[in-house]
Amino acid sequence: MIHTYQMNGYNIVMDVNSGGVHVVDTLTYDLLQYIAEPVPETCPPEALAALSERYAEADILECYGEILELVHAKVLFSEDTFAKYADFAVPSPIKALCLHVSHDCNLRCAYCFASTGEYGGGRKLMTAETGKKAIDFLVVNSGDRVNLEVDFFGGEPLMNWDACKEIVAYARSIEKSVNKKFRFTMTTNGMLLDDEKIDYLNKEMSNIVLSVDGRPEVHDNMRPCPNGSGSYDRIMPAFRKLAALRGDKDYYVRGTFTKHNLDFSEDVFHLYREGFDQISMEPVVAPADQPYALTEEDLPAVFAEYEKLADRILENEKNGGWFNFFHFMIDLDHGPCAIKRLRGCGCGNEYVAITPDGDIYPCHQFVGQENYRMGNVFDGTFNQELKAKFAKAHVGTKPACRNCWAKFYCSGGCNANNYFYAGDILNAYDLSCQMQKKRLECAIMMQVARYERKQSAE
Amino acid sequence: MKHIQTINKAQLAVSAAKGGCGQCQASCQSACKTSCTVANQKCEHEKKD
Numbered sequence A: 001m002i003h004t005y006q007m008n009g010y011n012i013v014m015d016v017n018s019g020g021v022h023v024v025d026t027l028t029y030d031l032l033q034y035i036a037e038p039v040p041e042t043c044p045p046e047a048l049a050a051l052s053e054r055y056a057e058a059d060i061l062e063c064y065g066e067i068l069e070l071v072h073a074k075v076l077f078s079e080d081t082f083a084k085y086a087d088f089a090v091p092s093p094i095k096a097l098c099l100h101v102s103h104d105c106n107l108r109c110a111y112c113f114a115s116t117g118e119y120g121g122g123r124k125l126m127t128a129e130t131g132k133k134a135i136d137f138l139v140v141n142s143g144d145r146v147n148l149e150v151d152f153f154g155g156e157p158l159m160n161w162d163a164c165k166e167i168v169a170y171a172r173s174i175e176k177s178v179n180k181k182f183r184f185t186m187t188t189n190g191m192l193l194d195d196e197k198i199d200y201l202n203k204e205m206s207n208i209v210l211s212v213d214g215r216p217e218v219h220d221n222m223r224p225c226p227n228g229s230g231s232y233d234r235i236m237p238a239f240r241k242l243a244a245l246r247g248d249k250d251y252y253v254r255g256t257f258t259k260h261n262l263d264f265s266e267d268v269f270h271l272y273r274e275g276f277d278q279i280s281m282e283p284v285v286a287p288a289d290q291p292y293a294l295t296e297e298d299l300p301a302v303f304a305e306y307e308k309l310a311d312r313i314l315e316n317e318k319n320g321g322w323f324n325f326f327h328f329m330i331d332l333d334h335g336p337c338a339i340k341r342l343r344g345c346g347c348g349n350e351y352v353a354i355t356p357d358g359d360i361y362p363c364h365q366f367v368g369q370e371n372y373r374m375g376n377v378f379d380g381t382f383n384q385e386l387k388a389k390f391a392k393a394h395v396g397t398k399p400a401c402r403n404c405w406a407k408f409y410c411s412g413g414c415n416a417n418n419y420f421y422a423g424d425i426l427n428a429y430d431l432s433c434q435m436q437k438k439r440l441e442c443a444i445m446m447q448v449a450r451y452e453r454k455q456s457a458e
Numbered sequence B: 001m002k003h004i005q006t007i008n009k010a011q012l013a014v015s016a017a018k019g020g021c022g023q024c025q026a027s028c029q030s031a032c033k034t035s036c037t038v039a040n041q042k043c044e045h046e047k048k049d
Protein backbone atom coordinates (compact mmCIF):
# COMPACT_ATOMS: atom_id res chain seq x y z
CA MET A 1 0.00 0.00 0.00
CA ILE A 2 1.24 3.47 -0.80
CA HIS A 3 -0.10 6.96 -0.17
CA THR A 4 0.73 9.81 -2.52
CA TYR A 5 0.03 13.50 -1.98
CA GLN A 6 1.22 16.91 -3.01
CA MET A 7 1.88 19.71 -0.57
CA ASN A 8 3.99 22.83 -0.52
CA GLY A 9 5.44 22.01 -3.95
CA TYR A 10 6.52 18.50 -2.94
CA ASN A 11 5.33 15.23 -4.45
CA ILE A 12 5.39 12.83 -1.54
CA VAL A 13 5.07 9.06 -1.61
CA MET A 14 4.69 7.05 1.57
CA ASP A 15 5.16 3.34 1.58
CA VAL A 16 2.85 2.19 4.33
CA ASN A 17 4.29 -1.14 5.45
CA SER A 18 7.99 -0.25 5.40
CA GLY A 19 7.47 3.31 6.61
CA GLY A 20 9.50 4.56 3.63
CA VAL A 21 9.06 8.20 2.63
CA HIS A 22 10.06 9.28 -0.87
CA VAL A 23 10.10 12.63 -2.63
CA VAL A 24 9.54 12.22 -6.34
CA ASP A 25 9.41 14.28 -9.49
CA THR A 26 6.15 14.92 -11.32
CA LEU A 27 6.75 12.11 -13.79
CA THR A 28 7.09 9.55 -11.01
CA TYR A 29 4.10 10.98 -9.23
CA ASP A 30 1.95 10.69 -12.35
CA LEU A 31 3.29 7.26 -13.20
CA LEU A 32 2.54 5.91 -9.73
CA GLN A 33 -1.14 6.68 -10.21
CA TYR A 34 -1.19 3.89 -12.82
CA ILE A 35 0.56 1.24 -10.79
CA ALA A 36 -1.25 -1.29 -8.64
CA GLU A 37 -0.09 -4.29 -6.67
CA PRO A 38 1.32 -6.73 -7.56
CA VAL A 39 3.71 -4.41 -9.37
CA PRO A 40 4.46 -5.79 -12.87
CA GLU A 41 8.09 -6.19 -13.95
CA THR A 42 7.47 -4.05 -17.03
CA CYS A 43 5.78 -0.70 -17.31
CA PRO A 44 2.00 -1.14 -17.83
CA PRO A 45 1.11 -0.19 -21.42
CA GLU A 46 -1.82 1.98 -20.30
CA ALA A 47 0.57 4.09 -18.24
CA LEU A 48 2.87 4.55 -21.22
CA ALA A 49 -0.06 5.45 -23.45
CA ALA A 50 -1.50 7.92 -20.98
CA LEU A 51 1.75 9.65 -20.13
CA SER A 52 3.49 9.64 -23.51
CA GLU A 53 1.83 12.91 -24.45
CA ARG A 54 3.54 14.72 -21.62
CA TYR A 55 6.78 12.77 -21.15
CA ALA A 56 9.37 11.09 -23.42
CA GLU A 57 9.01 7.33 -23.49
CA ALA A 58 12.64 6.82 -22.52
CA ASP A 59 12.12 8.92 -19.41
CA ILE A 60 9.01 7.01 -18.43
CA LEU A 61 10.82 3.70 -18.75
CA GLU A 62 13.83 4.97 -16.83
CA CYS A 63 11.52 6.15 -14.09
CA TYR A 64 9.75 2.81 -14.01
CA GLY A 65 13.16 1.20 -13.53
CA GLU A 66 13.73 3.29 -10.43
CA ILE A 67 10.32 2.37 -9.08
CA LEU A 68 11.09 -1.31 -9.57
CA GLU A 69 14.40 -0.91 -7.80
CA LEU A 70 12.59 0.41 -4.73
CA VAL A 71 9.98 -2.31 -4.95
CA HIS A 72 12.74 -4.92 -4.92
CA ALA A 73 14.38 -3.15 -1.98
CA LYS A 74 11.01 -3.49 -0.18
CA VAL A 75 10.54 0.21 0.42
CA LEU A 76 7.79 0.77 -2.12
CA PHE A 77 4.61 -1.32 -2.37
CA SER A 78 6.16 -3.43 0.36
CA GLU A 79 4.24 -6.37 1.67
CA ASP A 80 2.22 -6.45 4.87
CA THR A 81 4.22 -8.89 6.96
CA PHE A 82 2.69 -8.03 10.29
CA ALA A 83 0.06 -10.76 10.55
CA LYS A 84 2.58 -13.06 12.20
CA TYR A 85 2.68 -10.76 15.20
CA ALA A 86 -1.05 -11.11 15.81
CA ASP A 87 -0.42 -12.64 19.22
CA PHE A 88 0.27 -9.19 20.59
CA ALA A 89 -3.49 -8.79 20.90
CA VAL A 90 -3.72 -10.58 24.22
CA PRO A 91 -4.31 -9.25 27.71
CA SER A 92 -1.07 -7.62 28.88
CA PRO A 93 0.26 -6.34 32.18
CA ILE A 94 -1.04 -2.93 33.20
CA LYS A 95 1.62 -0.26 32.96
CA ALA A 96 -0.26 2.99 33.30
CA LEU A 97 -2.90 4.47 35.57
CA CYS A 98 -4.96 7.55 35.24
CA LEU A 99 -5.77 8.63 38.78
CA HIS A 100 -8.86 10.78 39.00
CA VAL A 101 -7.78 12.45 42.20
CA SER A 102 -10.41 15.13 41.83
CA HIS A 103 -13.84 14.90 40.30
CA ASP A 104 -14.18 18.58 40.84
CA CYS A 105 -12.88 21.58 38.99
CA ASN A 106 -12.35 25.28 39.58
CA LEU A 107 -12.99 26.22 35.97
CA ARG A 108 -16.11 25.81 33.86
CA CYS A 109 -14.64 25.02 30.45
CA ALA A 110 -17.41 24.92 27.88
CA TYR A 111 -16.05 21.86 26.08
CA CYS A 112 -15.19 19.76 29.15
CA PHE A 113 -15.83 16.08 28.43
CA ALA A 114 -16.00 15.47 32.19
CA SER A 115 -19.02 17.78 32.66
CA THR A 116 -16.86 20.36 34.46
CA GLY A 117 -15.15 17.72 36.53
CA GLU A 118 -18.01 15.60 37.82
CA TYR A 119 -18.13 12.87 35.19
CA GLY A 120 -21.82 12.70 35.96
CA GLY A 121 -21.17 11.33 39.45
CA GLY A 122 -21.09 14.40 41.66
CA ARG A 123 -18.11 16.42 42.91
CA LYS A 124 -15.70 14.19 44.80
CA LEU A 125 -12.07 14.00 45.84
CA MET A 126 -10.03 10.81 46.00
CA THR A 127 -8.70 9.98 49.45
CA ALA A 128 -5.01 9.18 49.82
CA GLU A 129 -6.07 5.74 50.95
CA THR A 130 -7.88 5.06 47.68
CA GLY A 131 -4.86 6.39 45.79
CA LYS A 132 -2.55 4.01 47.62
CA LYS A 133 -4.92 1.13 46.90
CA ALA A 134 -4.74 2.10 43.24
CA ILE A 135 -0.93 2.08 43.35
CA ASP A 136 -1.03 -1.40 44.89
CA PHE A 137 -3.47 -2.51 42.20
CA LEU A 138 -1.07 -1.24 39.54
CA VAL A 139 1.93 -2.98 41.06
CA VAL A 140 0.10 -6.29 41.44
CA ASN A 141 -1.18 -6.19 37.86
CA SER A 142 1.99 -4.93 36.20
CA GLY A 143 3.76 -8.26 35.66
CA ASP A 144 7.25 -7.77 34.24
CA ARG A 145 6.74 -4.11 33.34
CA VAL A 146 9.26 -2.01 35.17
CA ASN A 147 8.30 1.53 34.16
CA LEU A 148 4.90 2.39 35.55
CA GLU A 149 3.09 5.60 34.78
CA VAL A 150 0.68 7.36 37.03
CA ASP A 151 -1.13 10.40 35.71
CA PHE A 152 -2.81 12.75 38.16
CA PHE A 153 -5.92 13.82 36.40
CA GLY A 154 -9.27 15.37 37.13
CA GLY A 155 -11.24 17.52 37.16
CA GLU A 156 -8.44 19.59 38.52
CA PRO A 157 -5.88 17.48 40.43
CA LEU A 158 -4.40 20.43 42.35
CA MET A 159 -7.72 20.67 44.21
CA ASN A 160 -6.55 17.52 46.00
CA TRP A 161 -2.94 18.48 46.55
CA ASP A 162 -2.27 16.73 49.85
CA ALA A 163 -3.54 13.42 48.54
CA CYS A 164 -1.35 13.77 45.42
CA LYS A 165 1.72 14.24 47.58
CA GLU A 166 0.81 11.36 49.86
CA ILE A 167 0.25 9.03 46.92
CA VAL A 168 3.60 10.00 45.38
CA ALA A 169 5.37 9.49 48.70
CA TYR A 170 3.76 6.08 49.11
CA ALA A 171 4.71 4.95 45.61
CA ARG A 172 8.29 6.14 46.11
CA SER A 173 8.48 4.28 49.41
CA ILE A 174 7.70 0.93 47.80
CA GLU A 175 9.58 1.51 44.51
CA LYS A 176 12.69 -0.41 45.54
CA SER A 177 11.03 -3.33 47.28
CA VAL A 178 8.66 -4.03 44.36
CA ASN A 179 11.36 -3.31 41.76
CA LYS A 180 9.37 -0.77 39.75
CA LYS A 181 10.00 2.76 38.57
CA PHE A 182 7.13 5.20 38.82
CA ARG A 183 6.78 8.07 36.44
CA PHE A 184 4.29 10.66 37.53
CA THR A 185 2.59 13.10 35.28
CA MET A 186 -0.07 15.72 35.86
CA THR A 187 -2.53 17.66 33.76
CA THR A 188 -3.50 20.96 35.35
CA ASN A 189 -5.41 24.12 34.55
CA GLY A 190 -2.98 26.12 36.67
CA MET A 191 -5.51 27.92 38.86
CA LEU A 192 -3.93 26.72 42.11
CA LEU A 193 -0.27 26.73 41.10
CA ASP A 194 2.02 28.53 43.52
CA ASP A 195 5.78 28.47 44.14
CA GLU A 196 5.68 25.52 46.49
CA LYS A 197 3.65 23.41 44.08
CA ILE A 198 5.77 24.39 41.09
CA ASP A 199 8.86 23.36 42.97
CA TYR A 200 7.40 20.02 43.99
CA LEU A 201 5.95 19.25 40.55
CA ASN A 202 9.20 20.07 38.81
CA LYS A 203 10.91 17.57 41.08
CA GLU A 204 8.40 14.72 41.02
CA MET A 205 6.55 14.88 37.70
CA SER A 206 8.26 13.51 34.61
CA ASN A 207 5.78 15.39 32.46
CA ILE A 208 3.34 18.20 33.14
CA VAL A 209 0.55 19.21 30.85
CA LEU A 210 -0.53 22.82 31.23
CA SER A 211 -3.92 23.67 29.78
CA VAL A 212 -4.14 26.99 27.96
CA ASP A 213 -5.91 27.69 24.69
CA GLY A 214 -3.79 30.49 23.25
CA ARG A 215 -4.76 34.13 22.81
CA PRO A 216 -6.36 35.61 25.95
CA GLU A 217 -9.76 36.23 24.35
CA VAL A 218 -9.86 32.71 22.86
CA HIS A 219 -8.84 31.16 26.17
CA ASP A 220 -11.21 33.17 28.33
CA ASN A 221 -14.11 32.50 26.01
CA MET A 222 -13.88 28.73 26.49
CA ARG A 223 -12.19 28.48 29.91
CA PRO A 224 -14.02 30.79 32.32
CA CYS A 225 -14.02 30.68 36.12
CA PRO A 226 -17.25 29.60 37.86
CA ASN A 227 -18.23 33.29 38.20
CA GLY A 228 -17.82 33.80 34.45
CA SER A 229 -14.62 35.83 34.57
CA GLY A 230 -11.60 34.85 32.48
CA SER A 231 -8.80 32.63 33.79
CA TYR A 232 -5.99 33.60 31.43
CA ASP A 233 -4.39 36.31 33.56
CA ARG A 234 -4.49 34.10 36.60
CA ILE A 235 -2.73 31.07 35.12
CA MET A 236 -0.19 32.47 32.70
CA PRO A 237 2.37 33.87 35.16
CA ALA A 238 2.46 30.51 36.95
CA PHE A 239 2.76 28.56 33.69
CA ARG A 240 5.64 30.76 32.54
CA LYS A 241 7.39 30.29 35.84
CA LEU A 242 6.91 26.54 35.85
CA ALA A 243 8.23 26.19 32.29
CA ALA A 244 11.21 28.42 33.02
CA LEU A 245 12.20 26.35 36.06
CA ARG A 246 11.46 23.03 34.40
CA GLY A 247 15.03 22.35 33.19
CA ASP A 248 15.24 19.55 30.66
CA LYS A 249 12.17 17.71 31.95
CA ASP A 250 9.13 17.37 29.70
CA TYR A 251 6.14 19.64 29.78
CA TYR A 252 3.57 20.83 27.30
CA VAL A 253 1.23 23.71 27.07
CA ARG A 254 -1.84 22.24 25.49
CA GLY A 255 -4.83 23.95 24.06
CA THR A 256 -8.03 23.02 22.36
CA PHE A 257 -9.26 24.75 19.25
CA THR A 258 -12.93 24.93 18.33
CA LYS A 259 -15.15 26.34 15.64
CA HIS A 260 -14.60 29.73 17.30
CA ASN A 261 -10.89 29.85 16.48
CA LEU A 262 -10.33 28.16 13.17
CA ASP A 263 -7.32 30.47 12.83
CA PHE A 264 -5.62 28.45 15.56
CA SER A 265 -2.12 28.89 14.15
CA GLU A 266 -2.41 32.33 15.76
CA ASP A 267 -2.92 30.66 19.12
CA VAL A 268 0.03 28.35 18.64
CA PHE A 269 2.27 31.28 17.78
CA HIS A 270 0.85 33.29 20.64
CA LEU A 271 1.97 30.56 23.04
CA TYR A 272 5.37 30.47 21.36
CA ARG A 273 5.76 34.22 21.74
CA GLU A 274 4.81 33.84 25.40
CA GLY A 275 7.95 31.79 25.83
CA PHE A 276 6.80 28.17 25.54
CA ASP A 277 8.63 25.79 23.23
CA GLN A 278 6.54 22.63 23.78
CA ILE A 279 3.12 23.27 22.38
CA SER A 280 0.08 21.22 21.54
CA MET A 281 -3.22 22.39 20.09
CA GLU A 282 -5.97 19.86 19.59
CA PRO A 283 -9.28 19.87 17.79
CA VAL A 284 -12.22 19.84 20.19
CA VAL A 285 -14.22 16.61 20.22
CA ALA A 286 -17.85 17.43 20.86
CA PRO A 287 -21.41 16.58 19.86
CA ALA A 288 -22.24 18.26 16.54
CA ASP A 289 -25.08 20.30 18.05
CA GLN A 290 -22.73 22.33 20.27
CA PRO A 291 -22.04 25.78 18.83
CA TYR A 292 -18.27 25.35 19.26
CA ALA A 293 -18.15 21.81 17.77
CA LEU A 294 -16.09 21.11 14.69
CA THR A 295 -18.14 19.57 11.92
CA GLU A 296 -17.56 18.25 8.44
CA GLU A 297 -18.13 21.72 6.98
CA ASP A 298 -15.22 23.12 9.00
CA LEU A 299 -12.73 20.64 7.62
CA PRO A 300 -11.54 22.69 4.62
CA ALA A 301 -10.74 25.57 6.97
CA VAL A 302 -9.05 23.26 9.49
CA PHE A 303 -6.96 21.64 6.77
CA ALA A 304 -5.91 25.01 5.36
CA GLU A 305 -4.97 26.17 8.85
CA TYR A 306 -2.85 23.07 9.50
CA GLU A 307 -0.98 23.73 6.25
CA LYS A 308 -0.52 27.33 7.24
CA LEU A 309 0.76 26.31 10.65
CA ALA A 310 3.24 23.90 9.05
CA ASP A 311 4.44 26.67 6.76
CA ARG A 312 4.81 29.15 9.58
CA ILE A 313 6.77 26.68 11.68
CA LEU A 314 9.17 25.96 8.80
CA GLU A 315 9.56 29.67 8.20
CA ASN A 316 10.26 30.23 11.88
CA GLU A 317 12.93 27.53 11.80
CA LYS A 318 14.51 29.12 8.74
CA ASN A 319 14.82 32.30 10.76
CA GLY A 320 16.57 30.49 13.57
CA GLY A 321 13.55 30.01 15.84
CA TRP A 322 12.37 26.70 17.19
CA PHE A 323 9.51 25.13 19.05
CA ASN A 324 7.99 21.71 19.11
CA PHE A 325 4.43 21.44 17.89
CA PHE A 326 3.30 18.17 19.31
CA HIS A 327 1.16 16.96 16.45
CA PHE A 328 3.74 17.59 13.78
CA MET A 329 6.36 15.75 15.73
CA ILE A 330 7.34 12.58 13.98
CA ASP A 331 10.48 10.52 13.90
CA LEU A 332 10.78 8.80 10.54
CA ASP A 333 13.88 6.80 11.40
CA HIS A 334 13.27 5.66 14.96
CA GLY A 335 10.24 5.97 17.15
CA PRO A 336 8.26 3.07 18.54
CA CYS A 337 8.33 -0.38 17.01
CA ALA A 338 5.63 -1.43 14.56
CA ILE A 339 3.96 -3.66 17.12
CA LYS A 340 3.51 -0.80 19.54
CA ARG A 341 2.12 1.27 16.67
CA LEU A 342 -0.41 -1.40 15.75
CA ARG A 343 -1.45 -2.06 19.31
CA GLY A 344 -2.64 1.47 19.93
CA CYS A 345 -3.45 3.26 23.14
CA GLY A 346 -3.82 0.14 25.25
CA CYS A 347 -6.87 1.44 27.09
CA GLY A 348 -8.65 -1.16 29.19
CA ASN A 349 -5.69 -3.47 28.77
CA GLU A 350 -2.36 -1.80 29.56
CA TYR A 351 -3.92 1.37 30.82
CA VAL A 352 -6.88 2.00 33.15
CA ALA A 353 -8.44 4.90 35.00
CA ILE A 354 -9.39 4.88 38.68
CA THR A 355 -12.14 7.13 40.07
CA PRO A 356 -12.33 8.75 43.53
CA ASP A 357 -14.44 5.75 44.62
CA GLY A 358 -11.81 3.29 43.45
CA ASP A 359 -13.82 2.20 40.42
CA ILE A 360 -11.80 0.97 37.46
CA TYR A 361 -12.57 2.07 33.91
CA PRO A 362 -10.77 1.38 30.61
CA CYS A 363 -9.58 4.99 30.50
CA HIS A 364 -10.47 8.49 31.66
CA GLN A 365 -12.96 8.99 28.83
CA PHE A 366 -15.02 5.95 29.77
CA VAL A 367 -15.40 7.03 33.39
CA GLY A 368 -19.07 7.11 34.36
CA GLN A 369 -20.18 4.70 31.59
CA GLU A 370 -21.67 2.00 33.80
CA ASN A 371 -21.41 -0.71 31.11
CA TYR A 372 -17.66 -0.09 30.97
CA ARG A 373 -16.98 -0.23 34.71
CA MET A 374 -14.32 -2.93 35.03
CA GLY A 375 -14.13 -3.36 38.79
CA ASN A 376 -13.02 -1.69 41.99
CA VAL A 377 -9.67 -1.55 43.78
CA PHE A 378 -11.28 -2.15 47.18
CA ASP A 379 -13.22 -5.33 46.51
CA GLY A 380 -10.57 -6.73 44.14
CA THR A 381 -12.92 -7.12 41.21
CA PHE A 382 -11.48 -6.66 37.73
CA ASN A 383 -13.37 -7.76 34.66
CA GLN A 384 -10.94 -9.87 32.65
CA GLU A 385 -13.42 -10.40 29.85
CA LEU A 386 -13.63 -6.69 29.24
CA LYS A 387 -9.85 -6.48 29.43
CA ALA A 388 -9.56 -9.12 26.73
CA LYS A 389 -12.05 -7.25 24.60
CA PHE A 390 -9.91 -4.13 24.77
CA ALA A 391 -6.75 -6.11 24.06
CA LYS A 392 -8.40 -7.10 20.81
CA ALA A 393 -9.22 -3.52 19.85
CA HIS A 394 -6.33 -2.59 17.59
CA VAL A 395 -5.54 -1.61 14.02
CA GLY A 396 -6.06 -5.15 12.75
CA THR A 397 -9.57 -5.49 14.16
CA LYS A 398 -10.85 -2.05 13.22
CA PRO A 399 -12.18 -2.39 9.69
CA ALA A 400 -11.41 1.18 8.58
CA CYS A 401 -7.92 1.09 10.08
CA ARG A 402 -6.75 -2.09 8.46
CA ASN A 403 -6.60 -0.45 5.06
CA CYS A 404 -5.71 3.03 6.21
CA TRP A 405 -2.39 4.49 5.09
CA ALA A 406 -2.04 6.31 8.40
CA LYS A 407 -2.29 3.25 10.63
CA PHE A 408 1.35 3.14 11.75
CA TYR A 409 1.20 6.74 12.89
CA CYS A 410 -2.33 6.89 14.24
CA SER A 411 -2.53 3.47 15.89
CA GLY A 412 -6.22 3.13 15.27
CA GLY A 413 -7.45 6.30 16.86
CA CYS A 414 -9.27 6.70 20.14
CA ASN A 415 -11.53 3.86 21.31
CA ALA A 416 -13.55 6.26 23.42
CA ASN A 417 -14.21 8.67 20.57
CA ASN A 418 -15.12 5.70 18.43
CA TYR A 419 -17.58 4.54 21.05
CA PHE A 420 -19.19 7.91 21.71
CA TYR A 421 -19.25 9.26 18.17
CA ALA A 422 -19.20 6.25 15.86
CA GLY A 423 -21.15 3.78 18.02
CA ASP A 424 -18.49 1.16 18.74
CA ILE A 425 -14.91 1.08 20.00
CA LEU A 426 -13.94 -0.56 16.71
CA ASN A 427 -15.56 1.99 14.40
CA ALA A 428 -13.20 4.73 13.33
CA TYR A 429 -14.61 8.21 13.92
CA ASP A 430 -14.22 9.71 10.49
CA LEU A 431 -14.03 13.38 11.47
CA SER A 432 -11.05 12.64 13.72
CA CYS A 433 -9.49 10.43 11.07
CA GLN A 434 -9.59 13.15 8.47
CA MET A 435 -7.86 15.63 10.75
CA GLN A 436 -5.36 13.04 11.90
CA LYS A 437 -4.43 12.27 8.31
CA LYS A 438 -4.05 15.93 7.46
CA ARG A 439 -1.71 16.44 10.41
CA LEU A 440 0.37 13.50 9.30
CA GLU A 441 0.65 14.80 5.77
CA CYS A 442 1.81 18.14 7.16
CA ALA A 443 4.27 16.49 9.55
CA ILE A 444 5.82 14.39 6.84
CA MET A 445 5.98 17.32 4.42
CA MET A 446 7.89 19.21 7.11
CA GLN A 447 10.37 16.37 7.48
CA VAL A 448 10.88 16.44 3.72
CA ALA A 449 11.43 20.20 3.79
CA ARG A 450 13.93 19.88 6.65
CA TYR A 451 15.71 17.07 4.83
CA GLU A 452 16.05 19.18 1.71
CA ARG A 453 17.26 22.13 3.72
CA LYS A 454 19.92 19.98 5.32
CA GLN A 455 20.96 18.51 1.97
CA SER A 456 21.36 21.92 0.39
CA ALA A 457 23.36 23.16 3.37
CA GLU A 458 25.83 20.32 3.00
CA MET B 1 18.34 8.03 -8.43
CA LYS B 2 17.23 10.67 -10.82
CA HIS B 3 13.51 10.70 -10.20
CA ILE B 4 13.13 9.53 -6.63
CA GLN B 5 14.76 10.50 -3.39
CA THR B 6 14.21 8.38 -0.29
CA ILE B 7 14.50 10.40 2.88
CA ASN B 8 14.48 7.78 5.63
CA LYS B 9 15.55 4.28 6.54
CA ALA B 10 12.13 2.64 6.25
CA GLN B 11 12.58 0.12 9.01
CA LEU B 12 9.12 -0.67 10.28
CA ALA B 13 9.38 -4.36 9.49
CA VAL B 14 12.76 -4.59 11.22
CA SER B 15 11.38 -2.78 14.25
CA ALA B 16 8.58 -5.34 14.58
CA ALA B 17 10.97 -8.26 14.57
CA LYS B 18 12.95 -6.72 17.44
CA GLY B 19 10.08 -5.04 19.21
CA GLY B 20 6.93 -5.56 21.17
CA CYS B 21 8.49 -5.71 24.61
CA GLY B 22 5.91 -3.31 26.01
CA GLN B 23 8.27 -1.40 28.31
CA CYS B 24 7.49 1.95 26.74
CA GLN B 25 5.00 4.63 27.76
CA ALA B 26 1.31 4.14 27.21
CA SER B 27 0.07 6.28 24.36
CA CYS B 28 -3.31 7.90 24.62
CA GLN B 29 -4.31 9.42 21.29
CA SER B 30 -7.02 11.62 22.60
CA ALA B 31 -7.24 15.37 22.69
CA CYS B 32 -7.41 15.61 26.45
CA LYS B 33 -4.10 13.81 27.03
CA THR B 34 -1.52 15.28 24.80
CA SER B 35 1.28 13.86 26.85
CA CYS B 36 1.68 10.72 24.78
CA THR B 37 0.67 10.19 21.14
CA VAL B 38 2.25 7.22 19.41
CA ALA B 39 4.17 8.70 16.49
CA ASN B 40 6.42 10.74 18.72
CA GLN B 41 7.13 8.27 21.45
CA LYS B 42 10.44 6.99 22.63
CA CYS B 43 11.25 3.31 22.51
CA GLU B 44 12.58 2.12 25.86
CA HIS B 45 14.11 -0.91 24.23
CA GLU B 46 16.09 1.04 21.64
CA LYS B 47 17.34 3.40 24.30
CA LYS B 48 19.06 0.55 26.05
CA ASP B 49 20.81 -0.73 22.92
Ligand code: SF4
Binding pocket: A398, A400, A401, A402, A404, A405, A406, A407, A410, A411, A412, A413, A414, A428, A429, A432, A433, A434, A436, A437
Ligand atom coordinates in the same frame (compact mmCIF):
# COMPACT_ATOMS: atom_id res chain seq x y z
S1 SF4 C 1 -8.42 5.73 13.30
FE1 SF4 C 1 -8.78 6.57 11.27
S2 SF4 C 1 -6.86 7.57 10.70
FE2 SF4 C 1 -6.44 6.22 12.41
S3 SF4 C 1 -5.74 4.31 11.49
FE3 SF4 C 1 -7.94 4.12 11.85
S4 SF4 C 1 -8.89 4.77 9.94
FE4 SF4 C 1 -6.78 5.51 9.91
Ligand code: SF4
Binding pocket: A345, A346, A347, A351, A362, A363, A364, A365, A413, A414, A415, A416, A417, B027, B028, B029, B030, B033
Ligand atom coordinates in the same frame (compact mmCIF):
# COMPACT_ATOMS: atom_id res chain seq x y z
S1 SF4 D 1 -9.56 5.29 24.32
FE1 SF4 D 1 -9.00 7.34 23.65
S2 SF4 D 1 -8.97 8.59 25.49
FE2 SF4 D 1 -8.92 6.44 26.11
S3 SF4 D 1 -6.71 5.97 26.33
FE3 SF4 D 1 -7.33 5.40 24.27
S4 SF4 D 1 -6.86 7.16 23.00
FE4 SF4 D 1 -6.89 7.85 25.13
Ligand code: SF4
Binding pocket: A335, A336, A337, A338, A339, A340, B018, B019, B020, B021, B022, B023, B024, B042, B043, B044, B045, B046
Ligand atom coordinates in the same frame (compact mmCIF):
# COMPACT_ATOMS: atom_id res chain seq x y z
S1 SF4 E 1 9.80 -0.29 24.22
FE1 SF4 E 1 10.29 -0.19 22.05
S2 SF4 E 1 10.40 -2.33 21.36
FE2 SF4 E 1 9.35 -2.32 23.32
S3 SF4 E 1 7.18 -2.22 22.72
FE3 SF4 E 1 7.84 -0.13 23.12
S4 SF4 E 1 8.44 0.66 21.12
FE4 SF4 E 1 8.32 -1.57 20.94
